[in-house]
Structure formats: C-alpha cells, structure tokens
Amino acid sequence: MRRTVFFVSDSTGITAETLGNSLLTQFDGLDFKRITLPFVDNHKTARAALSRIETAAVQDGARPLVFATMADPDLLDFLTDGRALVLDLFRVFIGPLEAELGLPSSHAKGRFHGMADNSTYDVRMDTLNFALTHDDGMSTARYPQADLVLLGVSRAGKTPTCIYLAMQFGVRAANYPLTEEDLTRQSLPKALVPIRLRLYGLTIDPERLHRIRSERRRHSAYASLNQCRKEITDAEALFRSERIRSLNVTSMSIEEIGSHLLQEMGLERRSF
Amino acid sequence: MRRTVFFVSDSTGITAETLGNSLLTQFDGLDFKRITLPFVDNHKTARAALSRIETAAVQDGARPLVFATMADPDLLDFLTDGRALVLDLFRVFIGPLEAELGLPSSHAKGRFHGMADNSTYDVRMDTLNFALTHDDGMSTARYPQADLVLLGVSRAGKTPTCIYLAMQFGVRAANYPLTEEDLTRQSLPKALVPIRLRLYGLTIDPERLHRIRSERRRHSAYASLNQCRKEITDAEALFRSERIRSLNVTSMSIEEIGSHLLQEMGLERRSF
Structure with missing residues (x-):
C-alpha cells in the first residue's frame, strides 16, 4: 500500500x-x-x-x-x-x-538555515572555493592552509567528499589524485611531504571502482577491472608504507565518510 | 551561562x-x-x-x-x-x-545516510559531476540536459547553489556567468536561447556583492561598489526584458535558495 x-x-x-x-x-x-x-x-x-x-x-x-x-x-x-x-x-x-x-522560546519562524549570520555563509563560501580550486591536484601552493588533503586513485570519491566537508562543516579540504608515477615510485609527491600529518587516504573495492569508472568510460583500459585492482593494491601499499590513515569507502555514503574523517582527524567544524 | x-x-x-x-x-x-x-x-x-x-x-x-x-x-x-x-x-x-x-519498526541502527542504495549515490555523483563540469559557463554543450541553468554576475552565488542542488536533491544544474558583453548587449547568449524556460536568474544587492568581491580582490575595479551597481542593474534589466524569473539572494542561505528554486521551477528531486 x-x-x-x-x-x-x-x-x-x-x-x-x-x-x-x-x-x-x-x-x-x-x-x-x-x-x-x-x-x-x-x-x-x-x-x-x-x-x-x-x-x-x-x-x-x-x-x-x-x-x-x-x-x-x-x-x-x-x-x-x-x-x-x-x-x-x-x-x-x-x-x-x-x-x-528556564526561558520561553521565541516562536520565530523560519529561523534555521536563515542567514542570520553572514559569517557562516562566508565560511562555507571560503571553504567551498578552497575545495574547488584545490580539486584534483590542480594547485598545491596553498596545501599548507588545508585542514586535510585527501589522497586516492581517480574516482575513489575524493572530490565529493571535499565538497561535502566544505559545505556541511566549513572544513578546508583539498585533494590529490595518486598518479601512475606516484604509484609506481611508491613514495609521496614532494608537495605532500610537509603536510604528511594532514593526509588521509580514500580507498575502495576494485569491483566498485570498476563499475564507477565504466559508467564514464566503458571498455577503456582505465576502467578495466585489472587496472582498478592494480591501482588499489598500489595505493593501499603506499598508504601503509607512508603510514597514512585511510578509509575504505565502498559501502559508505558521503555523509558517513565526512563524519568519519572529522572524527578521526579531530577536525573542528567551522559552521553549524 | x-x-x-x-x-x-x-x-x-x-x-x-x-x-x-x-x-x-x-x-x-x-x-x-x-x-x-x-x-x-x-x-x-x-x-x-x-x-x-x-x-x-x-x-x-x-x-x-x-x-x-x-x-x-x-x-x-x-x-x-x-x-x-x-x-x-x-x-x-x-x-x-x-x-x-500497523507495522513494527526494524530498530536497525545507522540506516539513514547509509548506502543501502547505490543508485542514490550514483545520482548524486552524476549530478555533482554535471555541476562541476558546467560551472561558470565552462561548457555549454550539454546545457540541454540540465534541469536548470543559473544566470548571474560573478559572485552572485551560482556555483554553491548548483553544487548544493546536486548534492542535496540530485538536480542537474549548470551555471552561466553574465559577461560584460552580455550585459552591454542586453540579450541572451545564443547557447541559452533554446533552453530559455530552464533559465533562472540570481541577483544580489550591490552592497553585499561589493563586500563579497572585496574579500577576494580588495580595491579592484571589479569589486568597486560602482561596478557592482552597474552590473546588477544591467543583469536585472536583462532578466526583465528576457522574462527570466529571478531571485534576490542577499539575505538567503544556500538551503533557502535551493528550496525556492526547486519549488518555483517545479523540479523533481532525484534523491532523498
């Protein structure tokens, strides 16, 4: 019914x-x-x-x-x-x-999510802009100002997680895609070494990654299950050898990933 | 206390x-x-x-x-x-x-915002990718697939609104920044004419726009109150002459803007 x-x-x-x-x-x-x-x-x-x-x-x-x-x-x-x-x-x-x-409530309508406070709006815009200009390793110059930098292979969920952290919590998050070169070399790119403690890895089951990549580029080498397996194996090995904390996000929603990161990195939210 | x-x-x-x-x-x-x-x-x-x-x-x-x-x-x-x-x-x-x-509840913990349903996740990723690749007029090729296209001057709130609509509602939103040329010519760019009914304008008080722009580029001509006044006057004139619905977002939160757009455009949300 x-x-x-x-x-x-x-x-x-x-x-x-x-x-x-x-x-x-x-x-x-x-x-x-x-x-x-x-x-x-x-x-x-x-x-x-x-x-x-x-x-x-x-x-x-x-x-x-x-x-x-x-x-x-x-x-x-x-x-x-x-x-x-x-x-x-x-x-x-x-x-x-x-x-x-010990107080009466104000019975004021539509208060929540109103823009009583411009500063909350400004914080979210600032952190969202940060996420957008530091998406996908586009710029690493302001990494020292990031609350955290997410690492992971292509399509592991880094971008939506950064955007969610900015919008929901006012957290300044950047993300860096692990390249073939990083994975083969099994060492961190230079720009990331000084901020090692703010790095966090996202990983995902190869089968799910294969499915996600196939939706964008069906039958490509990039989307093949073999390629996904190899990249994930290498990425997880890199996280281990560099002692970077990581999370398998295969069966997690963006909200769950965001809450885990906030908690595990001990991050203060800037907006409520 | x-x-x-x-x-x-x-x-x-x-x-x-x-x-x-x-x-x-x-x-x-x-x-x-x-x-x-x-x-x-x-x-x-x-x-x-x-x-x-x-x-x-x-x-x-x-x-x-x-x-x-x-x-x-x-x-x-x-x-x-x-x-x-x-x-x-x-x-x-x-x-x-x-x-x-007439049913007992399941007492299942952590159900909400869990990824019980991959399809919701996929919808949000699809719409978020759409918002990101169609941000700031970067690409107009897939505008016909957009649920709506936001128009407005630089820093009027188009980008965060599109991203919010994607993440929260699974709505496919693109945005187009009105250029000096569009504003002087007082007519729509060609790419937007076929999707006229899905256009929506964002406007904002010049004083607030001046404040937002000044945070990024203090003392620039771009951020000057005169420039903000001129652009907003021209943008609102364009909305009127082209009969494009618009919303003044000066004192609205992203959540309020999103709810208004959904309601006024009669959009179906794709994710709950």
Whole structure:
C-alpha cells in the first residue's frame, strides 16, 4: 500500500525531511511517496498545504504522514485538523527545552538555515572555493592552509567528499589524485611531504571502482577491472608504507565518510 | 551561562544535529557549545559518550542537552541514566508511526545516510559531476540536459547553489556567468536561447556583492561598489526584458535558495 508523506515547514523543510526520512528507514516494505512543502508560513499557504494533504488521503485511501516544523502554533493546529497523522517536530521538544533552560522560546519562524549570520555563509563560501580550486591536484601552493588533503586513485570519491566537508562543516579540504608515477615510485609527491600529518587516504573495492569508472568510460583500459585492482593494491601499499590513515569507502555514503574523517582527524567544524 | 549540547547518534549524527540546531535557534542569548558524537553503536562507545557528557555537566555547572538518534533502546537508556536532559528523536515518533502503519519498526541502527542504495549515490555523483563540469559557463554543450541553468554576475552565488542542488536533491544544474558583453548587449547568449524556460536568474544587492568581491580582490575595479551597481542593474534589466524569473539572494542561505528554486521551477528531486 502506498502512503504519501508530507514534509511541511515554514522554512526550507530540511529539518522535517531529515528526521522524517530517518524515521521512515525503520519501516521496510512500504511504498512512500514524498512531497516537501516549504515556506508554509501563513494561512493561505497552510490552506493550500492542507488541500494537498486531503487529496492524497482520498487518493491513497489512507492517512498521509505529515512531518512538520512550524514555529507558529496556529498554523500547526490548522494542519492537524485534517485527515492525516501529523508529527510535529517542534512542539514535542520545545516544552522540555523551555523548562530546562528556564526561558520561553521565541516562536520565530523560519529561523534555521536563515542567514542570520553572514559569517557562516562566508565560511562555507571560503571553504567551498578552497575545495574547488584545490580539486584534483590542480594547485598545491596553498596545501599548507588545508585542514586535510585527501589522497586516492581517480574516482575513489575524493572530490565529493571535499565538497561535502566544505559545505556541511566549513572544513578546508583539498585533494590529490595518486598518479601512475606516484604509484609506481611508491613514495609521496614532494608537495605532500610537509603536510604528511594532514593526509588521509580514500580507498575502495576494485569491483566498485570498476563499475564507477565504466559508467564514464566503458571498455577503456582505465576502467578495466585489472587496472582498478592494480591501482588499489598500489595505493593501499603506499598508504601503509607512508603510514597514512585511510578509509575504505565502498559501502559508505558521503555523509558517513565526512563524519568519519572529522572524527578521526579531530577536525573542528567551522559552521553549524 | 554556557550549556553544552551533545548530538549523539549510532550513525553520522546529522539528523540529531539538524533538528537540535533548529530547536536551539528558538532560544536567544544563550551560549551553546556543540559537540557531535557519531557512531555510538555499542556499549563501549556509549560509555565514552556518557563520560564526556558527565564531564561537561561538572564543568558547566548545568545539565548538558543531549539530542540523540539511537535505534537501540538499551543504548539510549544507558545515556538517559546520566546527568543530562536527553531528547530522543526516535522514540517519541516511532510509536505513533508503528500504530499508524500497523507495522513494527526494524530498530536497525545507522540506516539513514547509509548506502543501502547505490543508485542514490550514483545520482548524486552524476549530478555533482554535471555541476562541476558546467560551472561558470565552462561548457555549454550539454546545457540541454540540465534541469536548470543559473544566470548571474560573478559572485552572485551560482556555483554553491548548483553544487548544493546536486548534492542535496540530485538536480542537474549548470551555471552561466553574465559577461560584460552580455550585459552591454542586453540579450541572451545564443547557447541559452533554446533552453530559455530552464533559465533562472540570481541577483544580489550591490552592497553585499561589493563586500563579497572585496574579500577576494580588495580595491579592484571589479569589486568597486560602482561596478557592482552597474552590473546588477544591467543583469536585472536583462532578466526583465528576457522574462527570466529571478531571485534576490542577499539575505538567503544556500538551503533557502535551493528550496525556492526547486519549488518555483517545479523540479523533481532525484534523491532523498
């Protein structure tokens, strides 16, 4: 049976989506149709939201699930009048927090992910620019300013990891692709030696690497399973001989890789 | 008074961080120190977490706040024994969901943001690669495959927005910087004409643009307030005359820009 799931928010809906999806992964075998309704911050938009929820209820023949983050209690009450299970992520926790902190909450809508603070924006832009200009070994001049430099063979996941670290955590990450020459020589390129302690290796199972490379260049020598095996063997040998910590990312999401790196390198995040 | 806030999770902690931070924005004037403890998934790591929480309680002279996402009820019980306010994001909602769906939850730890599904990973990599190879007008050949193409002057926020749309939503976004020539001519570059309906303009207040550009190239003509004013006036005139929808992003976060674009362009997200 299909269930429609709504994420309704007076802001972007990211908080509702994140917790809602996290909860839904605990229920196997159901077919969820997800709809995000952001910027529901007045009675007109709330009426439109309720109308979509009611329509889904009729079409599915079952109550939709509504994950809501609304700072305005009136708008939330309005939604709960409909034919849906409304799980409000704010109201449940605001009470205990007010009691613990001894303060009333501000009930200010759309605060989170707002740009109350330009400095957070600037940090993310700075670190994102750093990741982009130091992608794929393009420039090594500012490596000493990097919080970490990821090493790995082509398509091991270095670029998305660097970008994620910049966007999510404000961490300044560069990446360096291990070349045929580095792998044959089995020693670090000179530019990396002074920052040895900030190096971190990414590795991946050859079969998965083969599949990823094949999507870009099918039937190439570059994508062949043999080539992938050889490069990974050499890269892992280099990490061992140079005592560079490394992580096998074969079955990890970008989020998991990012959290592991932050924790293992003891990095401070610059944005929350 | 300072309060220490812990985000404790059997996975990355992103869900706990997202909801926790969202709730904390409702309390003004407090000094929160945030600590994320990911991958707390056994009794050893839970003991270590509890020890850090207890230490913070002593140092602050006040109970720490703990936002937790733990699928294993035993581990959660263990944490709640300590001297902290533990707000569990799972337990509160799992019950009502089980009742509504008529199913027990799986209590599987670390499910969310895990790579259960390679296809989500592949979509994000594909769209991220698209954003990177179509950044800053570098290539226009594959514009017809773009879900949207962002237009704007240099430093208006096009690149981070494209990358965010790719990583968060699996949307294929390219961006094109409006050149002096485009702005003087007041007409669209040829490559953009066939995809007119997928164009979207980003604009920004000249003062903010001046500040952003000055951080990169202080005292340059490029960063001067006059130059910023002129370019923004011309860009907005071009959007109007070509009937291209646009958004002023001066006081918006990347998340807000992304949600607005998704909604206004009616784009389907490819990953959740």
